[in-house]
Structure formats: structure tokens, C-alpha cells
């Protein structure tokens with residue numbers, strides 16, 4: 001139900017599919033493979049550090065840009081993994097998750113009438129933030145079954161009104177990782193059309209089969225026009241902490257900070273020292289986690305295959321997709337609404353991430369960042385689909 005006072009600006013901000021499906025999961029006692037959160041927590045030393053911070057009185061407003069040790073750790077992580085240097089005093093802003101960094105960047109740079117290109121299907125907060133800014137989103141398809149970028153469509157998406165391109169790789173919901181040639185083409189077009197590049201890199205470490213993450217900011221001419229956004233949520237299995245960050249030039253970070261001040265002012269004091277420590281000391285934990293996640297990916301892929309759903313096996317993220325029309329369903333929405341009651345499992349239909357909904361209609365997204373026992377039980381329940 002919506003109110004007659006609802007502003008047009010927030011027309012796309014309805015209850016998210018994640019909330020709807022998670023509520024359905026609870027109501028039907030289903031296994032929730034819908035929302036992308038892991039069911040085990042991050043490294044022990046990180047959790048202990050947050051507890052110690054609370055006990056030591058780190059409970060009041062931290063500095064608006066984030067505590068210096070966290071900004072230093074973010075800078076050191078970027079230099080160590082990607083050879084990309086940022087000045088922790090002027091080029092890094094700590095935010096309330098990547099979601100706030102994305103919203104603040106879009107609000108800071110997008111005016112009514114501006115176009116923002118984004119890879120379609122899009123993560124749901126992009127549409128809402130672009131609408132809040134009064135901008136227009138222009139989708140460039142990563143369509144199934146191979147979820148590859150069409151370079152001709154990408155080139156056509158740039159117009160004189162394009163203000164920014166929002167790039168998410170590894171990509172939610174498809175699990176696609178953009179290739180070197182995709183990235184080079186985005187970089188070339190961004191420079192040629194003189195647009196801002198906003199990179200959502202929250203899945204930067206969740207990569208499989210030797211895939212690598214190369215930040216767009218490392219391409220020639222991109223460092224000075226790119227805002228890199230990531231967060232601790234996925235990397236350190238702490239999605240509820242909502243500690244994220246943005247990295248860019250001092251000028252762009254100043255503009256994003258100006259907006260962030262009036263969205264949340266500051267972010268999660270006791271979590272900041274803990275995330276700083278995880279960034280500095282957590283590389284081995286992250287590598288082990290990535291191997292474990294790849295095993296889970298393969299476990300669920302095999303399970304889905306065994307029930308007649310051919311998985312589109314991803315190179316990154318928490319998610320894999322299947323075409324459910326092979327089971328006789330007209331589309332993923334109907335399948336996902338039916339699934340909890342039919343066999344006690346929740347998944348998310350791709351369609352809700354698309355403007356061109358027909359392209360997403362056949363597909364459903366399954367999260368595999370769950371315990372092996374949970375994945376096995378989900379597959380056991382899905383077996384009933386065959387009967």
C-alpha cells in the first residue's frame with residue numbers, strides 16, 4: 001500500500017524483493033537462498049577487535065571521513081592488491097556500507113536530466129539512487145545465458161547527456177566478471193565522452209577459477225574520473241556492520257563527503273578499528289574464504305543439476321543463476337513465489353533487477369554463501385520439484 005503523499009522521486013523505492021522473499025522464507029520456514037548474506041561470521045580477530053572497541057569506549061561519533069587508521073588500511077589494501085595509491089587524508093571516505101557511498105556519489109554528481117549508464121540487470125539500490133537524484137538510468141545488458149557485455153550496445157548508450165557510468169564487477173546478480181577487453185572498452189568510452197565512472201567493487205575478492213579483479217581506475221586516464229567503492233560486508237562476511245568506503249581524487253571525495261554529512265554524518269565507530277585490522281591482517285583469511293566459497297559454488301551447482309536445473313556457473317560473487325522455464329514455469333517470478341510453499345526454499349527472480357524485464361524473465365538467482373548442510377538440505381527439498 002502506498003501513501004497519496006508519496007513523492008514521484010521515490011517511485012521506484014518500494015519494498016525490495018529481498019524483504020518480500022525473506023518474509024516469505026520466515027513465514028514458510030524455508031531455506032533462504034535469496035538474500036546474499038553468509039551464515040558464518042568474519043575473522044575471529046576482527047570480531048574481537050569490535051568487542052574490545054565497544055568495551056574501551058569507542059562508541060561516540062567518529063570523524064566524518066572515518067578514523068585515520070581505517071583510511072590508512074584502505075589505502076594500503078588498494079596499493080598492495082592493485083598498485084593503486086590513494087592519499088588516506090584526502091582521497092578516502094568511510095561510509096555506511098557501499099550503499100551509502102553509491103547514493104552519496106550519485107546525489108553529488110547527477111542532476112535532473114542527466115543519464116547514468118549501468119549494467120543491466122542492476123543491483124536494486126542503483127535505480128532508487130538515480131531516481132532520488134532525478135537522473136535517468138540507461139541499461140546496457142549483461143543478458144543470459146552467457147551474461148556478456150555487448151560492446152556495440154555499450155557504445156550506443158553514451159549520449160551528450162551521459163554524466164556517469166556505474167560499473168559493477170564482479171556483478172550482482174549474474175556473477176559475471178568483466179573481461180580485460182570489456183574494461184578497456186568502458187575506459188576508452190568514458191574518456192572519449194568525458195564521463196564520471198562509479199565502480200561498485202564490493203565483490204572484489206569473491207572470485208573463482210583464477211579470475212582476477214582489475215579496477216577500472218588502473219586504466220589510462222581513469223584514475224582522475226573514477227570513484228571506487230567497496231565495503232567490508234562481503235570481503236569479511238560482516239554484511240550487518242555496514243562499513244564501506246569510496247576512493248577517488250580529493251575534489252571528487254570532497255563532493256561525496258559533503259553529501260554523506262547530511263545522510264548519516266558518520267559511520268559505525270566501533271566497527272572501524274576492527275575493519276582496519278581485517279584489511280591489514282586478513283589477506284590469508286580472505287584467500288581461504290574464497291576457496292571455501294568456490295567449493296560451495298560447485299556443491300550447489302551439482303545439486304541444482306541433479307534436480308534438472310542447469311546452473312550458469314559464475315566466476316565471482318555469492319550467486320549463481322538457472323533458467324527455470326525448463327521446469328515448465330513461465331518466468332522466475334512465478335517460480336520464486338511458488339517455491340517456498342512447494343518445497344521450502346527461497347530464491348530471487350532476476351526480473352526484478354531489469355528494466356527490460358523480458359530479458360531476465362527465465363532466470364532465478366541462488367545464493368551459495370551458506371553452510372554445506374544448508375545447501376544440501378536445500379537441494380534435498382528441491383528434489384521434490386522432479387516429482
Ligand SMILES: Cc1ncc(COP(=O)(O)O)c(C=O)c1O
Nearest residue numbers: 097098099123172202231233244
Ligand atoms: C552490487 C552490490 N553493491 C552494493 C551492495 C551493498 O553493500 P553494503 O552492504 O556494503 O552497503 C551489495 C549488497 O548486496 C551489492 O550486491
